[in-house]
Amino acid sequence: MLALLTRRFGDLDAADDAVQDALITALTAWQSGVPESPAAWLYTVARNTLIDQLRRDRASRRRLHEAAPELTAHHTTAEQEEEDDLIMDASSLGDERLRLLLLCCHPALDRDTQVALTLRLAGGLTAAEVAAAYLLPEATLTQRVVRAKRKIREAGMPLSIPANLDERVDALLRVLYLIFNEGYLSRGNAHVTRVDLITEAIRLTRQVVDELPASAEAEGLLALELYHHARSGTRVDALGELVLLENQDRTGWNLDEITEANARLHSAMARMSPGPYQVQAIIAGHHANARTAADTDWAAIAELYAQLGRMAPNPVVELNRAVAISMADGPLAGLAVLDRLTGLDEYHLFHATRGELLARAGRPAAESFERARQLTSNEAERRHLERRATEVAS
Amino acid sequence: MEFMILIHGDESSPRLAPGDPGFEEFMGSWMAYNQMLIEGGHWVSGANLAPTITATTLRHTPGQAPEIVDGPFAETKEQFGGYYLISAENLDEAIELAKKLPMDSGSLEIRPVAFRPDAA
Incomplete structure (x- = not known):
């Protein structure tokens, strides 16, 4: 089957992955009954995966070639064009992808625009998919992308590897992590069908790792x-x-x-x-x-959060350190860290954590759970906090 | 490309006058910045503006004669106080040059110049 798929698609690795995926899919799909011809079933699933992948690759290549010249057309001087040609000759498609990703996350664009452009131009998502992922009307998203493209074209934003590459890579990684988190945190929201932002973020991060092996x-x-x-x-x-x-x-x-x-x-x-x-x-x-x-190993984790706090001071990191300390040294030690924390009064996880630690210390906690519940809009989290408030009250 | 750097700052904050201690250093940092632009081939033009009390705004409404308004265009905490017109390869270089301005407060607006009649 693998040979057949490899010959048909000319890519052994991809064919291998597709067959593995098909086998994994079969594990769950066949629980309710094995199909009449298991081999044909597997072949079909694997072939469809490969066709999807090819289509996606082709779409991403086409988008790149469409997007890149359009974005650079209006501000390249003859000299720069010559230089770009030289770089293009020596570079792979991957290098162009990295340039496009860096451009999408340019600091002269606001954060929401960076996210939208990254998913739309560098990622494989349609405007409708990005809009759905962020619960926006499609027209709003399209408008945002059109405006951003115009700014890129008219404000002289270059599609070149920037001189301050480290800084720009930081901005790019921040956007990818934002996309990942959005996908991760929205998981509990069962009523809304969203495209898989997690998979998309991982795919784009892999591209960046491949292109920047030194990072x-x-x-x-x-x-x-x-x-x-x-x-x-x-x-x-x-x-x-x-x-x-x-x-x-x-x-x-x-x-x-x-x-x-x-x-x-x-x-x-x-x-x-x-x-x-x-x-x-x-x-x-x-x-x-x-x-x-x-x-x-909670003691090690508490020390790591302290280290993280020194690299990028942030009260949420301190909150996590309090949890780790409470697991290593007991709830009272964790509460002592929480009591010194400021700036998180509107953050639901601060109150949820406080509630858990108070409950473990045998002190009244229902009020903290209730405050946390009022501060979150995620339904699954709200139900969880309501349950905890009732449990500790009884 | 050419970029306009618009310098916005709070006029009411105290500023040094000739003869004040530190005035020479203050002026020196601006002169050094200008020199850097000139030597790097980025200088097109630049100027310090008179305070906003001298400002007049000409506001256009379609189909009507332009309205002349006393004062700056927008009433905000910061006022337009000066500009540089620089030459830079692209926005990234313009931002880098603007970052070197010897300012620790206020804001800068950077916009490409679309058309300048006296440009070479």
């Missing part, structure tokens, strides 16, 4: 995303309720993804260029590699 932070971000994605199937139960990390079914975590994340993190850290994404990946790795919740 430890890009690979650190990829490891972080893979660790989270490996656990995403167990975050919500069959009823759409949130499952806390300590209660998640660890046998449901994707071991292949955790293994890849471990290798990516190892490779990133070997470059001896630490950064916030690598530290967050190390933390996620501690969770992902702990066989049971009780095996988690």
